Amino acid sequence: MDSKAFNPFRMAQEQFDKVADILNLDQGTRELLRNPMREYHFSIPVRMDDGTTKVFKGFRVQHNDARGPAKGGIRFHPHETIDTVKALSTWMTWKCSVVDIPLGGSKGGVICDPHNLSLREQEQICRGWVRQIAYNIGPLRDIPAPDVMTNGQHMLWMLDEYETIHGKKFPGFITGKPVGMGGSLGRTEATGYGVVFTIREALRELAINPAETTASVQGFGNVAQYAIELYTQMGGKVICVACWDQKEQKAFSFKKETGVNLEELRSATDRFGGIDLVKAQKLGYEILDGEAWISQEVDILIPAAMENQIRKDNVNSINTKVKIIAEGANGPTTPEADVVIQKNGIFMIPDFLANAGGVTCSYFEQVQCNMNYYWEKDEVLSKLDIKMTSAFLDVSRLAQTKNIYMRDAAYIIAINRVAQACKDRGWV
Ligand code: GLU
Numbered sequence: 001m002d003s004k005a006f007n008p009f010r011m012a013q014e015q016f017d018k019v020a021d022i023l024n025l026d027q028g029t030r031e032l033l034r035n036p037m038r039e040y041h042f043s044i045p046v047r048m049d050d051g052t053t054k055v056f057k058g059f060r061v062q063h064n065d066a067r068g069p070a071k072g073g074i075r076f077h078p079h080e081t082i083d084t085v086k087a088l089s090t091w092m093t094w095k096c097s098v099v100d101i102p103l104g105g106s107k108g109g110v111i112c113d114p115h116n117l118s119l120r121e122q123e124q125i126c127r128g129w130v131r132q133i134a135y136n137i138g139p140l141r142d143i144p145a146p147d148v149m150t151n152g153q154h155m156l157w158m159l160d161e162y163e164t165i166h167g168k169k170f171p172g173f174i175t176g177k178p179v180g181m182g183g184s185l186g187r188t189e190a191t192g193y194g195v196v197f198t199i200r201e202a203l204r205e206l207a208i209n210p211a212e213t214t215a216s217v218q219g220f221g222n223v224a225q226y227a228i229e230l231y232t233q234m235g236g237k238v239i240c241v242a243c244w245d246q247k248e249q250k251a252f253s254f255k256k257e258t259g260v261n262l263e264e265l266r267s268a269t270d271r272f273g274g275i276d277l278v279k280a281q282k283l284g285y286e287i288l289d290g291e292a293w294i295s296q297e298v299d300i301l302i303p304a305a306m307e308n309q310i311r312k313d314n315v316n317s318i319n320t321k322v323k324i325i326a327e328g329a330n331g332p333t334t335p336e337a338d339v340v341i342q343k344n345g346i347f348m349i350p351d352f353l354a355n356a357g358g359v360t361c362s363y364f365e366q367v368q369c370n371m372n373y374y375w376e377k378d379e380v381l382s383k384l385d386i387k388m389t390s391a392f393l394d395v396s397r398l399a400q401t402k403n404i405y406m407r408d409a410a411y412i413i414a415i416n417r418v419a420q421a422c423k424d425r426g427w428v
Contacts, residue, residue, distance in 0.1 A: 006308045006334070008087035014335050016090070019411040028428040029419050033093075036063040036086055040136060044110065044128035049118050057111045058129045062142055063089035065104035066421035069140055071096055071359060073147025073176075074108035074129070074154075076122075084307070085109045088147075091330050092359070094414035095352035099391040101363045106142050108133075114149050115246055115272050126157040134165045139172040145362050146176040148221070148306070152188075156181055172369040175362035184365035186380035187358075192226025192304070193381065194357015195328045197388040198349045199300060200234060202324050205396060206347065208299070211235030216296040218242045219305030220265070220275055223328040223355065227302055228262050236300070241265065242293035244305070246272035251290025254280050297321050304328025304355075312336040318346070327351035342405045350407040352414065353395055360387050 013034050020030050044056040059082055062070040072092035075085075085107045093105025110129060114122055137144065146155060155176045162173050177183035186193075203210050213236045217224050220243040228238050237259040244251045247270070254265070254275055268279035277287060294301065294310065295317040303309050306329055310318075315337035325341065326349040327333065333341065333348075341348055361384055368374050375383075399409035422428045 007083050008307050008331050009083040009090070011331060011334060012087040012090040015407070015411060016415070018335075019408060019415055022408065023412060023415060023419070025415075025419060026428070029422060032422060032428055033064065033415065033418060036061045036089055037065070038062040038136075039082070039086065040133055041082065042132035044125055044132060046121060046124040046128060048121055056125055056128070058109070058132060059085045060108040060133050060137065060142070061085045061089040061106060063105040063107075064093045064418055064422075065106075065142070066418055066425055066427065067097060067104055068102035069104065070106035070142040071103040071145070071362065072106040072108070073145040073358075074110070074150050074158075075147040076110050076112050076114050076125070076149040076154075078111065078113040080109040080111045087307075088330055091352050093418055094411065095356045095359055096363075097414040097417045098353050098395065098410050099356045099360050099387050100417070101360060101387075103143075103359070103363060106144075107147070108144055122154065123157045126154050127161040130158045130161040131165070134162055137173075138162075139170050139366070143172070143362070143366065144174045145359070146222075152176055152178040152181075152183060171372075172366045175365040177365070182365075182369050184361060184368055184374065184380055185377035186384065187361045187365055188222065189226045189229070189381070190361030190384055191223045191355050191358035192228070192328065193230045194360065194384060194388045195223065195227045195302065195304070195326050195349075195354050196230040196234065197357065197385050198354050198392045199231065199302075199324060199326045201389055201392045201396070202326070202347050202349055206323060208323070209235075213237070213299040214239050215300040215302055216240040216242075216293045216298045217302045217304055218293045218309060218332075219303070219329065220269075221273070221305070223358075224302070224304035225262065225266070227304055227326075227328055228260065231302075232259075232262060239298060240288075240293050240296045241275070242290055242305070243275045244290075245274050245277065246270070248277075252277065253288040253290060253292035255286040255288055255292070255296075256284060291317075295319055300324045300326060302326050302328050303332035305332070307331035308334060310334065310337045310341075312340075315340045318344075320344075322346055324349065326354045328355050330355065338405070338407060348406045349392070350410050353391060353406075353410045356391065357384055357388055360384055
């Protein structure tokens with residue numbers, strides 16, 4: 001695998017260019033939309049627990065805010081790069097657009113590994129990140145949220161720092177906050193559940209009973225766990241879960257033909273949140289190579305970990321039985337692999353549609369913050385279902401009528417809306 005040569009921003013641009021051609025977009029709009037509008041790089045000095053000072057590198061990229069304030073998470077990752085953040089901010093623009101919420105796209109990141117940082121050090125990174133960007137983000141400008149390796153506690157530290165700097169309460173400055181501290185019920189579940197809402201609709205179109213299906217999942221973070229939860233409740237059976245092992249610094253797949261039990265697997269996690277090899281083995285899981293999840297004989301594949309996971313070199317190991325790929329992660333499939341998946345007639349539910357449940361619920365969180373009135377969980381989840389289902393139906397109808405790939409159909413809808421907003425504002 002050539003992950004060194006992989007550049008997610010180039011991939012995002014390649015996907016955009018393909019659809020810009022189909023849409024025959026004018027030169028100005030193309031130039032505007034294939035690049036982020038604003039990009040911030042900064043240093044975050046942190047006094048470490050041992051008394052030394054370490055300087056972390058932070059980013060915030062605002063891709064486009066024609067449809068409303070920019071919106072997107074913040075990742076903590078040791079291999080974070082500006083090009084990854086640029087790609088992710090671009091995908092956020094398309095994500096908010098395809099589900100038709102009045103927000104643009106952005107993303108942030110810090111190059112760091114929370115596994116090796118104390119909570120105090122993590123708090124300092126969060127506060128330091130906000131201090132560097134406090135006048136360029138805000139509830140009416142750009143709203144952060146959790147992403148890979150960040151959670152509600154990180155969001156709350158960031159909120160506290162932002163409110164301290166500005167001397168006012170701004171509960172809508174950030175989303176993914178803990179419930180009771182301005183967070184929304186259902187936000188934790190939203191991304192994973194949203195993935196399953198789209199799977200349910202795809203199965204309906206294919207006239208397949210969910211209770212007769214099996215799935216293989218890559219990842220065991222927030223998205224993967226709640227996708228497993230709802231899919232299992234729908235009657236489906238997950239037979240394989242792949243997960244990164246922090247101690248071994250490699251991934252493993254955990255297989256159980258009779259079906260993965262989410263609670264059981266949760267009880268087998270190590271202190272990093274990964275699945276412990278010894279505990280899993282004791283629970284009867286077969287331990288396979290990290291890539292094994294992709295070649296399982298299942299109906300549905302759910303890549304819900306990181307970008308660049310289904311590539312030219314492994315796309316052909318996808319079992320011929322697979323009917324649906326639902327991308328819980330951002331950018332898991334490369335354009336080269338897409339060609340093969342499309343040729344093989346697999347129903348692709350592309351990332352910025354499949355995993356839009358998180359940001360949709362973030363939007364609900366902001367609405368609740370603005371009203372200072374919080375909804376019941378059922379209300380949040382049923383509103384989420386309505387939004388996700390109607391977005392899915394718009395995309396699949398277009399894919400069917402024009403006989404095009406689902407990713408292209410989703411892009412056509414999303415890019416058209418953003419291009420129109422730029423035009424209406426007189427930008428292009
Ligand atoms: N980080 C999530 C995503 O990639 C959620 C973003 C948000 O809620 O703003 O969609």
